[in-house]
Amino acid sequence: MQFRCIEYHQEDGAFWQAGEVYEMTRRDLLAKLDVSEFLSHFEPVNDAAKDYVASLEGVS
Amino acid sequence: MTIGRASFSGHLAAKKSAPPGPGFWWHVKNRTRWTFIIGWLFNWLAKQFSALTGITTLTSELSVRLFRANGEVIDYGVVSRRVITDAGVAFLVDDWDNNGQDITTMNFHGCGTGTGAEAVGDTALGAESTTALNPDSTRATGTRSQPAANQYRTTGTLTFDASAAITEHGILSQAATGGGTLWDRSVFSAINVVGGDSIQFTYTCTCSSGG
Numbered sequence: 100m101q102f103r104c105i106e107y108h109q110e111d112g113a114f115w116q117a118g119e120v121y122e123m124t125r126r127d128l129l130a131k132l133d134v135s136e137f138l139s140h141f142e143p144v145n146d147a148a149k150d151y152v153a154s155l156e157g158v159s
Numbered sequence: 160m161t162i163g164r165a166s167f168s169g170h171l172a173a174k175k176s177a178p179p180g181p182g183f184w185w186h187v188k189n190r191t192r193w194t195f196i197i198g199w200l201f202n203w204l205a206k207q208f209s210a211l212t213g214i215t216t217l218t219s220e221l222s223v224r225l226f227r228a229n230g231e232v233i234d235y236g237v238v239s240r241r242v243i244t245d246a247g248v249a250f251l252v253d254d255w256d257n258n259g260q261d262i263t264t265m266n267f268h269g270c271g272t273g274t275g276a277e278a279v280g281d282t283a284l285g286a287e288s289t290t291a292l293n294p295d296s297t298r299a300t301g302t303r304s305q306p307a308a309n310q311y312r313t314t315g316t317l318t319f320d321a322s323a324a325i326t327e328h329g330i331l332s333q334a335a336t337g338g339g340t341l342w343d344r345s346v347f348s349a350i351n352v353v354g355g356d357s358i359q360f361t362y363t364c365t366c367s368s369g370g
Contacts, residue, residue, distance in 0.1 A: 111206070112206030112209070112210070112218070112309075112365055112367050113306070113307035113308075113309060113310055113365060114307060114308050114309055114368075115307055115308050116308045119308060121305055121306055121307060121308070122304035122305060122306060122312075123306050124306070124361075126222070127306050
């Protein structure tokens, strides 16, 4: 899944730069403490990423 | 005329679905190895050290998935977090010094049956698999990606045509077994394979800048 970083973000020894596109796996995202908060720093790029974000919407 | 009332009831059950793991005892065996423990601890300490001091560190982790010939998938998770070798970092500096090395060639996955603990002085796998692989003597070419700005990831899948107890993995600079420079070697508890099985190795190297 490809995500574009909207704003600089760092956590757990990794960082992401605004405007850059990163390839993340489902496992990467599942490892986050709060995946919704983490993904608020990114926008989905490809269909797989869009589907993943859509699957999170409306879930509480 | 008949007057009645109908009501409906039910319940919803949810279950998180993920590939099964190798079992509790495999994890106990792997995670109680001294090298796994210090790998986990030092990996975490290195990231905190970089964040605190601004001194750059390189850390790594290796994840494994086993694909059985019958379609079964077993997710072993992170099996090792060390060790990047002296030969590997020397190769990096050589490339930086423009001496003809190319760090982008560190994209080939080898595996083997050696069980000696990984060490920074390693220059090859302990007992690299050759004829158990399909094709023979050929390492997997990885698919490169960047899950973060300071992380390099390569994912490679090795297929087997014979039985073996795989206990080690390496990132190397050439596809043919028996040569190349070893960037990283990881040792783990045995993963038993038979002909037709495949192992997917996902290697991630994190370069912490002190951010």
